[in-house]
Amino acid sequence: MRVSTFLEEKNFRFVDVEYLSPEIKALVVDHHINVTQGESENIAHIHVQYNDNLSFQCKLIDLYQEHSPKIAWIKNSYVTDTSNDDFDYEDVMPPFGVVELYDLNMSCNSDWTKVMIQALYQMTFNFLLEYFNVIVFHSREATNVIDLESMRFKRFMINDELYYRSNRAV
Numbered sequence: 001m002r003v004s005t006f007l008e009e010k011n012f013r014f015v016d017v018e019y020l021s022p023e024i025k026a027l028v029v030d031h032h033i034n035v036t037q038g039e040s041e042n043i044a045h046i047h048v049q050y051n052d053n054l055s056f057q058c059k060l061i062d063l064y065q066e067h068s069p070k071i072a073w074i075k076n077s078y079v080t081d082t083s084n085d086d087f088d089y090e091d092v093m094p095p096f097g098v099v100e101l102y103d104l105n106m107s108c109n110s111d112w113t114k115v116m117i118q119a120l121y122q123m124t125f126n127f128l129l130e131y132f133n134v135i136v137f138h139s140r141e142a143t144n145v146i147d148l149e150s151m152r153f154k155r156f157m158i159n160d161e162l163y164y165r166s167n168r169a170v
Contacts, residue, residue, distance in 0.1 A: 001097050001131045003062040004041040014123055015130070024119045033127070042066050048124060053109040054117075056124055060099045063136070070158055074098065074136060074165065077156030097133030104141045125166060136165045 012033035020028070034047045042062040049055045063071055078093045108117060128135055139162035153164035 002042075002065060003044050003060065003099060004065070006131050007035060007037050007041065007044055009035070009131075012127075014127055020119060020123075024116055028120070028123065040066075046128075048120075050120060054107065054112060054120070056104075056106045056120065058101050058104045058124075060101050060128070060132075060135075063098045063100055064096055068100070070100065070136070071098070073156065073158040073163075074134070077154065077165065094133040097131075099128075099132045099135055101128075101135055101137040102141060104137070129166065134165055136163055138163055 012035060014028060014031060014033075018025075028050060030051060032049045034049070036045045036047075037043070038045050038059055038061075042065040044060050045057070046060065047055065047057045061068075063074070075093050106117060106121070125135065142164060153166045156163055156165065
């Protein structure tokens with residue numbers, strides 16, 4: 001999906017919360033997702049409010065539509081190996097739906113545990129992967145709260161800086 005199409009959606013909700021622990025599920029029952037257009041139709045501002053004490057905000061940009069030079073670096077992070085008869089693996093970058101997240105910010109009070117915040121990050125990424133094929137973000141955006149190993153992000157470099165990407169499961 002393109003960011004411009006994403007901006008046309010009206011009712012954003014987390015749909016699959018069954019995998020969550022009962023305590024986290026109770027926290028996200030009352031959530032609100034607000035998506036607004038950014039500086040262009042290729043940029044969106046996302047604000048997820050879980051309750052009065054926790055919110056998550058970020059921006060995302062459609063890298064293809066913005067003709068970002070990062071596309072070439074992202075393509076180089078994909079692996080294709082079909083030469084071995086015993087091993088057939090193809091990790092292919094999709095031709096659209098590649099977005100970069102930036103300006104990630106989570107605000108919470110001291111009652112929230114690291115496990116709760118990690119679950120909410122996971123839900124937010126899962127929500128975005130319902131709409132987009134690839135999410136990319138700079139390592140500086142990955143605070144010590146995001147457990148990148150459990151979320152199975154792939155690491156790659158752009159101009160000697162560490163980035164992560166996550167593909168939608170197909």
